[in-house]
Amino acid sequence: MLTIIRTMLVGIFRDAHTLVWTIVFPVAMLLGLGLYIDDADYSERLLAGVLTTNVLFGAAMVTAFYVMAHRNRGIYKLLRVTPFSTAAFIGANTAARTALTLLVSGAVVVMSVLALGVKLSGLGLALMLAILMIGAVCFTAVGFIAANLSKNESDVNMISNLISFPMLLTSEAFYSLQNAPDWLRTVGRLLPFHYFVEAMGAAVGQSVDIGDVLPPLGILAGFAGLCLGIAVYTFRWDADGAAYRAGKRAAGFRPGAEG
Numbered sequence: 001m002l003t004i005i006r007t008m009l010v011g012i013f014r015d016a017h018t019l020v021w022t023i024v025f026p027v028a029m030l031l032g033l034g035l036y037i038d039d040a041d042y043s044e045r046l047l048a049g050v051l052t053t054n055v056l057f058g059a060a061m062v063t064a065f066y067v068m069a070h071r072n073r074g075i076y077k078l079l080r081v082t083p084f085s086t087a088a089f090i091g092a093n094t095a096a097r098t099a100l101t102l103l104v105s106g107a108v109v110v111m112s113v114l115a116l117g118v119k120l121s122g123l124g125l126a127l128m129l130a131i132l133m134i135g136a137v138c139f140t141a142v143g144f145i146a147a148n149l150s151k152n153e154s155d156v157n158m159i160s161n162l163i164s165f166p167m168l169l170t171s172e173a174f175y176s177l178q179n180a181p182d183w184l185r186t187v188g189r190l191l192p193f194h195y196f197v198e199a200m201g202a203a204v205g206q207s208v209d210i211g212d213v214l215p216p217l218g219i220l221a222g223f224a225g226l227c228l229g230i231a232v233y234t235f236r237w238d239a240d241g242a243a244y245r246a247g248k249r250a251a252g253f254r255p256g257a258e259g
Contacts, residue, residue: 034046043112056196101136105128121206121207166187173193
């Protein structure tokens with residue numbers, strides 16, 4: 001399993017599209033907006049927004065393109081004939097994506113402290129680590145779901161955008177929704193990104209109350225478990241595969257066992 005995770009992580013770093021979305025984009029956004037607005041309170045909100053948005057687009061959208069492309073090239077057909085289960089495969093991908101997320105997020109946090117003067121507490125940093133790990137798991141699973149529903153690049157682009165942008169626009173990652181219509185805030189509360197942003201926002205800063213972090217973090221963890229289950233059940237090893245096979249494979253099904 002560790003070899004698979006290491007191989008996938010190396011593959012991610014060799015993907016220029018991944019590097020742009022997960023490294024260059026968040027750093028440029030943090031420095032550009034942070035230095036332009038130059039407000040201590042906004043810098044904290046900005047840090048939380050950049051960290052969560054990077055996970056949303058880096059884990060969900062990039063994972064969707066990555067999985068769809070490899071599946072359509074027939075790469076996953078080789079794994080299908082091995083004892084490597086669907087759940088283990090998705091778990092290995094999720095672990096690799098989480099490791100990359102933590103690495104990039106660490107660089108973003110350091111840059112926010114040095115360039116923007118954001119002050120963080122030890123408890124806040126520990127909570128931010130937990131939030132990032134659960135968020136990466138949740139939105140990597142969302143990326144798998146988008147890929148599972150897609151047949152080609154046009155599909156995955158449309159489905160990823162339909163999933164990701166409503167989450168971003170109905171959250172408070174970069175702005176307040178205090179004066180927004182009630183229906184918009186209600187929609188946001190039905191989506192996992194809302195709780196990701198809420199938990200991260202409560203963990204950033206010098207004064208951190210763990211009681212403000214745990215409720216949204218618990219809901220986010222629930223979404224992560226749900227999304228992982230859907231990702232495993234709907235996963236397809238090849239472009240023409242049926243989704244129901246993933247459910248059998250996750251339960252112990254192996255090729256050739258159908259008779």
